[in-house]
Amino acid sequence: MNAPQTNPAASPADRAKPAARGIRQTMSDLHIWTGLLLGWLLFAMFLTGTVSYFKEELSQWMRPELAHRAETPEPAVVASRVAKALETLAPKTTQWSIGLTDDRHAVANAFWRVPPKDGAQRAFKDANFDPATGETVKARETLGGEFFYRFHFQFHYMPVRWGRWLAGVAAMFMLVAIVSGVITHKKIFTDFFTFRWGKGQRSWLDAHNALSVFGLPFHLMITYTGLVTLMTLYMPWPEQVGIDSPALKKELTAQMNAFIQPGKPSGIAAPLAPVEAMVREAEQRWGPHSVARVTAILPGDAAARVAVSRGEIGRVSTSPQYLLFDGVSGRLLEDRNGVGPAAATRGVMVGLHLGRFGDGATRWLYFLVSLAGTAMVGTGLVMWTVKRRQKLSDPQRPHLGFLLVERLNIATIAGLPLAMAGLLWANRLLPVEMAQRGAWEVHVFFIVWAVATAHALLRPARRAWVELFWAGAAALALLPVVSALTTDRPMWRNMAQGDTALVGVELMCWALGALLAWLALRTARHQPAARGALRASQKAGSSGVATEPGFTGGMALSQGGEGRP
Amino acid sequence: MSHLLCLTLNLAAFAALALATERAQVEVLGQRLPAGRSTALRGAGWVLMLMGVAVAVSTWGWGLGLVEVSGYSSVAAGAVYLVLIAAQRRRA
Numbered sequence: 001m002n003a004p005q006t007n008p009a010a011s012p013a014d015r016a017k018p019a020a021r022g023i024r025q026t027m028s029d030l031h032i033w034t035g036l037l038l039g040w041l042l043f044a045m046f047l048t049g050t051v052s053y054f055k056e057e058l059s060q061w062m063r064p065e066l067a068h069r070a071e072t073p074e075p076a077v078v079a080s081r082v083a084k085a086l087e088t089l090a091p092k093t094t095q096w097s098i099g100l101t102d103d104r105h106a107v108a109n110a111f112w113r114v115p116p117k118d119g120a121q122r123a124f125k126d127a128n129f130d131p132a133t134g135e136t137v138k139a140r141e142t143l144g145g146e147f148f149y150r151f152h153f154q155f156h157y158m159p160v161r162w163g164r165w166l167a168g169v170a171a172m173f174m175l176v177a178i179v180s181g182v183i184t185h186k187k188i189f190t191d192f193f194t195f196r197w198g199k200g201q202r203s204w205l206d207a208h209n210a211l212s213v214f215g216l217p218f219h220l221m222i223t224y225t226g227l228v229t230l231m232t233l234y235m236p237w238p239e240q241v242g243i244d245s246p247a248l249k250k251e252l253t254a255q256m257n258a259f260i261q262p263g264k265p266s267g268i269a270a271p272l273a274p275v276e277a278m279v280r281e282a283e284q285r286w287g288p289h290s291v292a293r294v295t296a297i298l299p300g301d302a303a304a305r306v307a308v309s310r311g312e313i314g315r316v317s318t319s320p321q322y323l324l325f326d327g328v329s330g331r332l333l334e335d336r337n338g339v340g341p342a343a344a345t346r347g348v349m350v351g352l353h354l355g356r357f358g359d360g361a362t363r364w365l366y367f368l369v370s371l372a373g374t375a376m377v378g379t380g381l382v383m384w385t386v387k388r389r390q391k392l393s394d395p396q397r398p399h400l401g402f403l404l405v406e407r408l409n410i411a412t413i414a415g416l417p418l419a420m421a422g423l424l425w426a427n428r429l430l431p432v433e434m435a436q437r438g439a440w441e442v443h444v445f446f447i448v449w450a451v452a453t454a455h456a457l458l459r460p461a462r463r464a465w466v467e468l469f470w471a472g473a474a475a476l477a478l479l480p481v482v483s484a485l486t487t488d489r490p491m492w493r494n495m496a497q498g499d500t501a502l503v504g505v506e507l508m509c510w511a512l513g514a515l516l517a518w519l520a521l522r523t524a525r526h527q528p529a530a531r532g533a534l535r536a537s538q539k540a541g542s543s544g545v546a547t548e549p550g551f552t553g554g555m556a557l558s559q560g561g562e563g564r565p
Numbered sequence: 566m567s568h569l570l571c572l573t574l575n576l577a578a579f580a581a582l583a584l585a586t587e588r589a590q591v592e593v594l595g596q597r598l599p600a601g602r603s604t605a606l607r608g609a610g611w612v613l614m615l616m617g618v619a620v621a622v623s624t625w626g627w628g629l630g631l632v633e634v635s636g637y638s639s640v641a642a643g644a645v646y647l648v649l650i651a652a653q654r655r656r657a
Contacts, residue, residue: 192642193583195650197657214642217635316628348628357629361568365636372643 024184031180035380036405038170040412043377045167047416049152049222050370051145053355053363054505056104058145061505062427064487065139066107066128068499073131075100076279079294081134082108083275086299089127089136090114094262097295100279101131102311104501113262141437142427147445148420153230156442161233167226168234174223177380181212188213201390204383211376218369219376225353228346254336255343258309258320260297268302273330275306281332282308282323289313296327304328312356319347378413385409407456407464414468415452417516421475421509422448428479428486462523469520476513480506567624571633574617575641582610583645592653614638 051058060066072078082098089112090096096112099105111126127136143150150156154163182188192213195206212219232239243252253259275294282291292311298304304327312318324334339347351357355366385406392398398406426444430437452471456464483506484490494502583589585606590598598606617637622630 190586193586193589193646193649195646195653197650197653210643210646214646215639218639221635314629316632352632358632362633362636365633365640368643369636369639372639 024186027180027183031177031184032384034173034180035177035377036384038173039377039381040408041166041170042174043374043381043412044416045152045170046370046374046377048148048420050367050374051420052149052152053367053370054508055145055149057501057505058148060104060106060144060501061483062142062144062424063139064483064489064502066137068494068497068502069106069131070498072101072103072106075102075289075291076276076283078108078129078131078134079279079291080274080276081131082110082129083272083294083296083299085129085134085136086110086112087272090125091300093299094265095260095295095297096299097293098129099293100291102289102292102313106501107131107137140427140432142441143438147423147442153226156446164230164233168230171223171226175220175227178212178216178220178223182216185209185213201383201386204379204386208376208379208383211372211379215369215372215376218366219373221352222370222373225349228349229353231346254320255339256320256346257318258293258295258307258322258336260295260305260307262297263303265298265301266303269300270302270304270328272296272299272304272327273306273325275308277330278306278308278323278325282310285323285335286310286321287314299327302328305333312351312354313359314357315351316357317344317347317351318354318356319344319351381405381409381413406461407453410456410461410464410468411449411453414465414472414516414519415449415456417512418452418468418472418475419445419449421472421479424479424509425475425482428482462526466520466524469516469523473513473517473520476509476516479509567620568633571617571621571624571637572641574613574620575634575637576644578610578613578617579638579641579645580610580648581606581613583649585610589649592649592656595656 078101079098083096086093086096086098093112093114096110098108098110101108108129108131109126110129111124114123114125116123128139129135130137153167154160155166156163158166185191191206191209195210196202199206227234239252243249250261253261275296279291279294283289290310290313291308293309295307295309296304297307306325306327307322308325309320309322315321319339320336321338322336323332324336325331326333338344355363358366385402388402389395389398392402423441423445426441430440430444434440452468455468458464459467480491489499489502491503491506494506584593584598585603587597587603590596590603618630618634621634621637624630625633
């Protein structure tokens with residue numbers, strides 16, 4: 001990333017704001033350079049994070065073997081069935097935990113502790129269970145929607161800690177870019193609804209402003225709370241200084257999550273009390289379908305404990321809330337329904353970031369505004385080149401910094417959607433019995449992205465934009481077809497069964513495919529105007545600034561996540 | 566139902582606020598409105614937006630309610646913006 005090779009001081013002043021001097025000008029430079037430096041990472045984090053709001057739906061789509069159920073059995077009954085199955089499946093485990101079924105989880109998922117190997121601290125196994133029978137169900141090996149989710153804050157092919165630090169630095173840059181952007185934007189209210197069509201750089205700026213300002217509460221919230229989710233990694237010192245005894249450490253963990261560490265077994269065998277009654281007791285307190293998880297420690301031992309924890313539906317917080325039962329007598333020992341103010345603040349912030357508390361409509365709001373945030377980063381990146389293209393001394397041979405930004409933009413904005421579609425193709429096409437299948441789905445994602453990047457570097461800029469947009473559009477459009485040919489879950493059958501998750505994912509592929517196709521068309525039709533000309537073809541909606549292929553006239557508008565007319 | 570009401574109120578609010586600006590008046594109506602009318606529209610816009618907040622908070626409580634309002638105002642502003650652009654293109 002040698003973009004800063006262009007001396008910021010020498011970079012042309014923002015001509016859109018001729019009167020601005022002093023603080024605004026300084027903030028403008030800060031905004032431009034913090035936005036650019038890690039902009040490509042931020043775009044990738046934003047886009048993969050955006051689709052992660054539909055993580056569970058994606059996971060369902062990626063495991064077509066798991067049948068759709070019109071009705072989910074009562075959670076208390078499901079808990080009891082799976083607990084029974086675990087008695088034979090994991091008889092000696094010191095801990096198991098069952099994620100119950102709900103609207104977004106068609107099957108129950110449980111994990112249990114197994115003796116660790118090779119010096120590892122702990123090890124787990126997991127399985128999916130049919131809620132109707134309690135039997136394990138097998139599905140293809142895949143990370144499901146989990147990959148995009150993980151990628152958006154820790155990337156891949158590097159130690160998790162490095163990835164999270166990188167994401168943290170990028171988020172910090174984002175925060176600086178947001179604040180400096182607001183200061184720079186002096187007519188935030190006057191220009192609130194302003195869009196000037198066909199004015200080149202001005203149009204891009206209008207679109208960038210609209211995408212940023214309309215979603216500003218979200219953008220600020222998501223960036224700040226994103227940092228908060230990993231604050232103990234970024235700011236470990238208070239904990240190192242203040243939490244100095246094992247008891248305090250234990251209390252800290254208890255304030256942040258409901259994960260209970262197994263204690264010492266008594267060695268006396270005793271059967272586990274029925275968990276069904278415990279779940280029902282919790283539902284009486286919190287309401288129906290409020291229980292998300294049942295965790296047992298030392299099941300089968302006289303010292304057993306069962307924690308029934310509340311899900312996030314309807315409460316904007318991830319702070320732990322659970323009932324703790326004696327695992328043998330079934331007696332309620334503790335009702336943990338609150339945490340300290342600092343932990344509660346953190347819980348609300350993490351809850352806001354994840355958006356798991358909401359119903360379907362809320363999830364769509366998150367998705368749309370987050371997509372607008374993605375487009376905000378995308379338009380910002382493209383604007384950097386739009387602004388500088390007209391000032392190139394020789395547009396045919398731009399300098400290295402310009403070339404690098406332009407090509408990285410193509411590889412990221414047009415290449416990433418293609419790579420993401422590639423992962424979903426791999427999910428359908430890789431042999432089901434393939435070893436390391438889940439890992440290979442991810443490898444395919446990066447292989448496709450690498451090929452797209454090579455393409456972006458080797459082709460003329462405009463051709464690269466158009467071709468990659470078309471490839472992405474085709475990959476997404478054909479995905480439901482591939483799925484219909486390779487699984488017994490074609491779209492029409494899902495529709496007939498009322499499986500909204502699977503139908504929704506495929507309709508979304510088509511919608512995003514249509515968006516990419518539109519971008520491809522706009523870019524291809526764009527008629528570069530003569531250098532310095534102010535008017536360009538109105539029909540193409542193009543700009544007067546572009547002087548060479550590679551400038552995408554229509555993109556500013558099209559990336560607006562807030563729905564197209 | 567509250568979702569729909571909240572969205573509608575926010576759409577109306579941003580439509581009113583947009584029509585209170587000179588640029589939108591020229592683009593959509595083809596003429597400027599008298600200053601008094603613009604002020605009334607601006608006032609109506611803010612009132613409608615507050616009504617949206619009231620509906621959301623009374624339905625979902627402060628925490629979830631403010632989250633919903635934030636989402637609906639963003640989406641409504643975006644929708645009004647796109648309609649303005651469409652109107653502007655039609656007149657062009």
